[in-house]
Amino acid sequence: MNGQPLLQAQEVSKRFGGLQALVHVTFDLPEGQILGLIGPNGAGKTTLFNCINGIYAPEEGRVIFKGQDITGRKPYQVARLGLARTHQIVQPLNDLTVLQNVTAGSCFGHEQRSLGQAELIADEVLDFVGLAGWRDQLAASLNVAQKKRLELARALAARPFLLLLDEVLAGLNPAEIGEMVEVLRKIRDQGVTILIIEHVMHALMNVSDRVIVLDYGQQIAEGTPDEVANDPKVIEAYLGDPKLAERLMGEG
Amino acid sequence: MKQLRHPGLWLALALTAAFALWPALASNKAYTREIAFTILRAVTFASSLNILLGYTGYVSFGHIVFYGLGGYVGFYLLDEHNVHLAVAVLAGGLASGLLAFLLGRAILRLRGAYFALATIGVNEAMRAFIKNIDLFGGPTGMTLNFRVYQSYGGPDQALWTTYLSVAALSLVVVLVSFLVKSSRFGLGLMAIRENEDAAEVMGVVAPSTKTWAYVLSAFFPGMLGVLFFFKNGNIEPGDAFVLHQSIEGIVMVMLGGQGTVLGPVLGAAAYQRLRGLLLVSPLFKNIQLAVAGVLLLVIVLFVPAGVVGWLRGRFAILRRVLE
Numbered sequence: 001m002n003g004q005p006l007l008q009a010q011e012v013s014k015r016f017g018g019l020q021a022l023v024h025v026t027f028d029l030p031e032g033q034i035l036g037l038i039g040p041n042g043a044g045k046t047t048l049f050n051c052i053n054g055i056y057a058p059e060e061g062r063v064i065f066k067g068q069d070i071t072g073r074k075p076y077q078v079a080r081l082g083l084a085r086t087h088q089i090v091q092p093l094n095d096l097t098v099l100q101n102v103t104a105g106s107c108f109g110h111e112q113r114s115l116g117q118a119e120l121i122a123d124e125v126l127d128f129v130g131l132a133g134w135r136d137q138l139a140a141s142l143n144v145a146q147k148k149r150l151e152l153a154r155a156l157a158a159r160p161f162l163l164l165l166d167e168v169l170a171g172l173n174p175a176e177i178g179e180m181v182e183v184l185r186k187i188r189d190q191g192v193t194i195l196i197i198e199h200v201m202h203a204l205m206n207v208s209d210r211v212i213v214l215d216y217g218q219q220i221a222e223g224t225p226d227e228v229a230n231d232p233k234v235i236e237a238y239l240g241d242p243k244l245a246e247r248l249m250g251e252g
Numbered sequence: 253m254k255q256l257r258h259p260g261l262w263l264a265l266a267l268t269a270a271f272a273l274w275p276a277l278a279s280n281k282a283y284t285r286e287i288a289f290t291i292l293r294a295v296t297f298a299s300s301l302n303i304l305l306g307y308t309g310y311v312s313f314g315h316i317v318f319y320g321l322g323g324y325v326g327f328y329l330l331d332e333h334n335v336h337l338a339v340a341v342l343a344g345g346l347a348s349g350l351l352a353f354l355l356g357r358a359i360l361r362l363r364g365a366y367f368a369l370a371t372i373g374v375n376e377a378m379r380a381f382i383k384n385i386d387l388f389g390g391p392t393g394m395t396l397n398f399r400v401y402q403s404y405g406g407p408d409q410a411l412w413t414t415y416l417s418v419a420a421l422s423l424v425v426v427l428v429s430f431l432v433k434s435s436r437f438g439l440g441l442m443a444i445r446e447n448e449d450a451a452e453v454m455g456v457v458a459p460s461t462k463t464w465a466y467v468l469s470a471f472f473p474g475m476l477g478v479l480f481f482f483k484n485g486n487i488e489p490g491d492a493f494v495l496h497q498s499i500e501g502i503v504m505v506m507l508g509g510q511g512t513v514l515g516p517v518l519g520a521a522a523y524q525r526l527r528g529l530l531l532v533s534p535l536f537k538n539i540q541l542a543v544a545g546v547l548l549l550v551i552v553l554f555v556p557a558g559v560v561g562w563l564r565g566r567f568a569i570l571r572r573v574l575e
Contacts, residue, residue: 053453079455087453093446095511104443107436108455115436154454 004067006031006162006193007052012061014044014051014217021047023217024061029162034184034194036208036225038201043214045197046088049164052195053085054078066161082110084155085164088197090147092139099135101150102126102157109158122157129153129183145176156187163187165196169203177203205229255434260575264426264514268295271521272419285415287528289483292422294520296476297497298504299425299513303432304469305502306511308462309445310360311368313498314375315473318348320492321378322474323481324388330482331396337404341417341478348474349467356463363448372495379493393488414483418476425472430513430575432468441465442511496541500527503544506551509558513575518559523547 005028014022021044029035037045051058052065057072064070070078084105093101099122106118106125113121126132129149134142139150148168155163165184169177181203188194198204204211205225213221213234221227221234228234255261271291278284301315322344329335329343359370383391404410432438440461443451452458481487500523508519523544530540555562563570 055449055453075449075452076455076457079453085453087450091447091450091453093443093450095446096442100439100442104439104451104456105454107439108443108451108457110455112455115439118436158455 005029006066007195008062008064009048009052010062010064012048012051012058012063014047014056014058021217022051022058022214023219025214025217025219026061027212027219027222029193029195031161031193032188032191033209034188034196034207036204036211037195037197037214038199038204038211038228039214042216044217045214046166047217048214049085049166049195049197052078053083053164076108079109079158080112082158082161083164084109084158084160084162086148086151086155086166086168088166088170090144090151092142092147092150094138094140096139097136098126098131098139098142098150099123101139102153105154105157106159109155109160111159118157121159122153125153125157128156128186130179144171145173148172148180152183156192160192162193162195165194165198167197167199169198169200172200181207255430258430258434258575259573260513261427261430263573264430264517264575265423267514267517267521268292268422268426271295272422275415282411285411289415289418290528291521291524292418293476293480294501294504294524295517296418296422296425297473297501298508298516298520299422299429300469300472300476301501302469302505302510302512302516303429303441304465305505306509306515307433307438307441307445308465310462310466311502312371312466312469313368313502314371314373314495315469315501316494316498317371317375317378318352318470319473319477319480319497320375320382320489321351321477322348323477323487323492324382325474326478327394327396327481327487328388330400330478331394334400337413337417337478337482340482341475344478345471345475348477349471352466352470353463356466357459360459360462360466371498375493375495375498379489382492383489389488391489393486393491396482396485398485411483414479418479421472421475421479426513426517428468428472429516432465433513433575437461437464445511496544499548500541500544503548503551506548506556506558509560509562509564512558512560512564515558515560522559 007029009025009027011024011026012022013024025048039045050056052063054073054075062069062071065081065083102122102125103118106113106121126135129152131149152168169180177200184207208225211225211228213228221231271288274288275281275285304310304312325347326340326344329340362370382388401407401410404413440456443456444458448458504519504523505516507523509515527540530536530543557565560574564574
């Protein structure tokens with residue numbers, strides 16, 4: 001570790017009209033870690049992702065990636081610096097094949113590969129996420145679980161330094177969740193840093209090194225999964241009913 | 253260049269070449285040449301439009317503006333400055349490409365119906381603008397000095413020269429269309445077509461990628477316009493910026509299959525054949541454009557992928573052959 005965190009959010013604030021979606025969100029994400037981001041619906045998690053990868057420009061604060069200030073840069077500029085993301089609502093390129101989808105990730109992402117090289121990388125990544133058997137099918141023909149994998153494969157094909165994962169486990173059955181968690185661990189072991197939003201609590205607590213909790217755009221807690229899970233503020237403000245919280249944690 | 257071995261490319265080129273060679277085999281060569289000229293002109297226009305409409309997913313309703321502007325610029329150079337036809341053709345293409353570049357910066361920010369409307373506005377504005385430029389003959393346009401044809405071996409030989417140039421241009425456009433589709437640039441265009449926001453998140457620099465697609469799809473119609481009006485011997489605003497020709501171009505692309513290489517070639521030929529039949533029919537000759545409108549409606553409703561797209565979707569084997 002070379003001192004400088006890979007990603008820093010400094011006092012990031014974003015407003016939509018009268019709604020304060022993010023209030024001075026600040027965190028560091030050191031290289032090689034998995035940072036979980038949790039919070040109830042509407043807490044501002046996806047908005048935070050959008051502020052990091054350039055879909056929105058925050059009104060206040062700065063986003064530093066690899067020592068560079070990337071606040072307000074365009075999504076394609078941020079992507080080229082080595083930051084890739086998946087979407088909560090899957091965004092496949094429907095009329096293109098699975099291979100073309102992933103090839104595009106490699107062509108235009110961080111490494112800017114030529115078409116030939118990109119196809120080789122795409123095949124490797126498809127193998128890795130378990131979609132190799134579908135490579136020549138149209139992306140539209142995949143089911144939800146496969147589309148989630150496709151999103152992940154497309155992001156991975158860019159060979160990014162940092163991966164933003166927005167609910168890659170939502171809508172998957174328990175077996176599929178298990179497989180996906182394994183995939184995430186392998187990605188981390190390859191040295192990719194991950195910032196992950198997740199509602200499937202036990203999986204997130206399992207996989208994350210640290211967790212941040214957002215509520216109404218406020219950062220109400222930060223720490224290891226255990227610390228956060230036992231933080232009364234989190235249990236009260238986020239999960240509401242402490243018994244429900246115990247039950248949710250018990251699923252792990 | 254392993255993609256050059258793709259049968260889809262050779263099929264599209266062979267079909268285009270067959271139209272081009274048709275007059276050589278026909279008994280009435282001059283008559284057949286005129287029919288083939290119309291088809292090749294349509295193939296060139298439709299294939300160029302397809303780069304924007306089919307690959308990038310942006311509907312340009314006013315694409316004929318590039319044909320008209322290119323025609324005007326080339327015609328002016330031929331008529332007033334006696335430049336060689338090849339130079340005039342290149343100048344016409346470059347002028348249209350430049351217009352597309354400037355327009356692209358301004359109106360390619362618009363999406364969907366707003367972009368389509370803006371392109372209509374551009375065509376109408378350009379027609380009004382040219383009408384008021386004395387350099388280009390104002391509302392009456394320009395007529396080519398007959399002596400110009402002498403440099404090309406007389407009027408009869410000039411007709412053949414123009415024909416062969418359009419044939420060559422149509423083959424080049426089909427080749428470029430294929431190369432774009434099978435390139436990294438083309439993948440970026442198709443990513444934009446499928447989901448522009450997702451494409452940007454993946455790193456596709458959408459503004460400049462779209463602009464270059466627009467420039468490319470304007471360059472060839474610009475060259476085509478010069479050849480057409482050189483052959484015509486006369487150019488005026490009413491003939492150069494005919495809005496319904498833009499829409500006919502869209503019909504051809506949609507009929508054959510948007511986003512495919514072969515589709516616009518097939519669609520252009522089929523549409524021109526249909527138009528030829530309608531124009532000589534006493535019943536339909538005055539309403540042939542209405543037929544085009546109904547045809548577009550039927551395609552959009554029932555076979556939005558067009559003939560080639562439908563075949564590709566229906567028969568998996570054809571995906572290797574048709575592109």
